[in-house]
Amino acid sequence: MTAGVKADIRVRGPWTLALERLRNDKAGKVAALVICALVLLALLAPLFSRLTGHGPAEQFLDIGLSPEGVPTGPSRRFLLGTDGLGRDLLVRIVYGTRVSLLVGLLASGTAVLVGTVVGIAAGWYGGVVDRILSRAMDVFLALPFLVFALALVAVVGSSLTISVTVIAMFSWASVGRIVRAETLSIREHAYVQAARLLGASHARIMFIEILPNVAATVIVYTTLLIPGAIVAEATLSFLGLSVVPPAPSWGNILSDAMAYYRVAWWFIFFPGAALVVSTLAFNILGDSVRDALDPKLDHDSGAAHEATP
C-alpha cells in the first residue's frame, strides 16, 4: 500500500484507513491467508514434485493402481490417492493450482483493465462515444459464453492463452458497466468542474480525478471476478477446452474423475474441494474488501477525526 506516511503519522488517507479496517476483519484475514497459501502452493509446485518424487504426469501403473485398474486411495505413498492413470493426485492438484490462479488473475486483470478504461471513457465523454461503447458492452454481455468458447476452440485449438482471452472477453463488459455508472455520478462533482476550470485535459480528469474514486469499486469487483474466472477456467478445462492434457488443471482432473466417482471418492473430492475453498476464499475476501472500502463507513470515520486547526 502506498502509505506515503512520512513525518506525520497522524495522516491516514482513505486507503490506509481501508487497510486498517481490513486488518480487523477476521473472516477477511482467514480468506487472505488461504489465498496466500494457494499462491505459495502454486509457486512451490515443483517442490512437491521433488519431495514426493512424483512428476505431475508420471504414471505409477504398478503401485498407483489396484490390480483391477482402479485408483488407489490416500496412503503414505500417495497422500491424496491416485487418479485413473495412476498419477499422484496431490502433485496434480498442486500443479492445477498454478493454472487456476494464473488464469483467474490474468483473465480478471485484463477484464478489469479493459473494463475500467472503457467504462471511464464512456461515462466521461458521453454522447456518441458512450453510445458506441455501451452497445459494445451489451453485445459482449449478450453473447453466450460457452457456445462462443466452443466455437473459438474449434477454430484455433485449445490452449491456456485462449481460455484467458475468452474469460476476459466475457468479463470486461460487466466491469465497464459498473465503472461507467460510477463515472456518470462522479463527473457531476464540483471537483471535476474545478479541474475543468483549471484547464485540465480529458486524460487528466479521467485518470487523476475520476480513477481514484472508482478504484474502490474496481478493487472490490476484481476480488469478486477472480473466483468467477477460476470457475470458468475449470468449466473450460472440464470440457477439454483449456490446458492440453497431460498438463493438470482442476477442471480436467474433475473431468477424469467422473468415470471413477463410485469407486474413488478422493479422486473427485480433493480437486473439487480445492476449487470450492479457493473460490470461497476470494469471495469472502471480496466481501471484506467491500466492507473496508464502503463509502458510508468512510464518511463516518471522516467526521470522527476532525483535524485540529
Add this chain to the structure above:
Amino acid sequence: MTGRISRDGAKSDVLVSIEHVVKEFKVRSARLFARTKDIVHAVSDVTLDIRRGETLALVGETGCGKSTLARCVVRLHDLTSGRIIFDGQDISSASERAMRPVRRRMQMIFQDPYGSLNPRRRVGSIIGDPFEIHDLARGDERIRQVRHLMELVGLNPEHLNRFPGDFSGGQRQRVGIARALALRPDLMVCDEPVSALDVSIQAQILNLLGDLQEELGLTYLFISHDLSVVRHVSDRVAVMYLGTVVEVAPVHALYTHPRHPYTNALLSAMPIRAAERAGDRTEVILAGDPPSPMDPPSGCRFHPRCPRAQARCAIETPVLTRRLHDASEHVTACHFPLADGESLVSEAPAMALS
C-alpha cells in the same frame, strides 16, 4: 466602494460583458416514450457588466438561474445564444484549447466544500494542480508555492499531506480558495461560497475573501441567496427572478429604495434584529411559488405573482432601464416601479393566475 462606481463609463473598466445570454437545457419529457423534449429556460436574455475590481452580487431564489449564469460566464456551460466578452475577448464560442489561457484568468469557488475537493487526493496535491496543469512550477518550487498559498488563505502549511476528509468545512473552503488563487486570476466566481458553512465560519471566509480582493485586486462575481451576506460584501447587486435580471443597483441604493416589487419582497423577507424592526418595515410574503422555468409566463416573468401587475405586464416584457429619478447605474425591469419609501401593501397577486 463608491469611488469604484464613479469610475464607470470607460470601456476598459469592464472586465466581463454578459450580452443577451440565453441558456436552455433540453430535458427528456416526463411522459414515457415521448418524442418531444421539454426545454428549461434557465437563463433568458441576461445582459450585465462586471467591472474590474468590484464585487457584483447575483441574488435570487434557488432555481432562478444565478448559478447557471455564473457557469456560463466561466464556460462550464456552453451558451445557447448571446456572448460573453472577457477583457475584450469573445469567449462564448472559444474552443477548449482557445480557452486554456483564459482559464488561468477566471476561477471559481464552489458552494459545497465537501464536493469541491477530491476525497482521494492530498490537499497539497490538489492546491498544486494549477501549477501542474499549466506547467508553472515543479518539485520543490511547487511545494513552496503551495505552502505560500496555504499561508495566504490561513491554513497551516504543514497540513499539505492531509486529505480533505481531515478538514472542517471552513478549512476545506480555504483549500478551494487557495486552489482558485494559484493562477492569480482576475475574475473569481464565488458560487454561494459560505452558504454551506456555520455562521461563525461564514464571517471568517467572507473576511478572507475581502482581504484577498484588496491584496490581489480581484473581481468577484458573488452568488448568494443570503441578502445580509450580499449587503456586507458587494458593491453592486443584480437581482434575478426566473432566468431574468429584474434590477441592478449599487448595494446601498438597492437596500434603501428597491424599485422592483420582487426586490422589495425579497428584502422584506430578510431576517433582521428586533431592534431594527422599528417603524414602517412590513414583511411581504409573496403568494405562491415561482412558476416552472419550463413554461415561463409571458411579458414580465413576475406578473402572475406581482401585487402591482396590470394588463400591460402580461404582454410587454419590461427592459432594464433607469426608473424615476435613479442614478444611471440603478436600472429596473418593471413597468410600475416602487417610489422611494414605498413598499408593497398587498401580498396577493393583482392579476388572476392564468
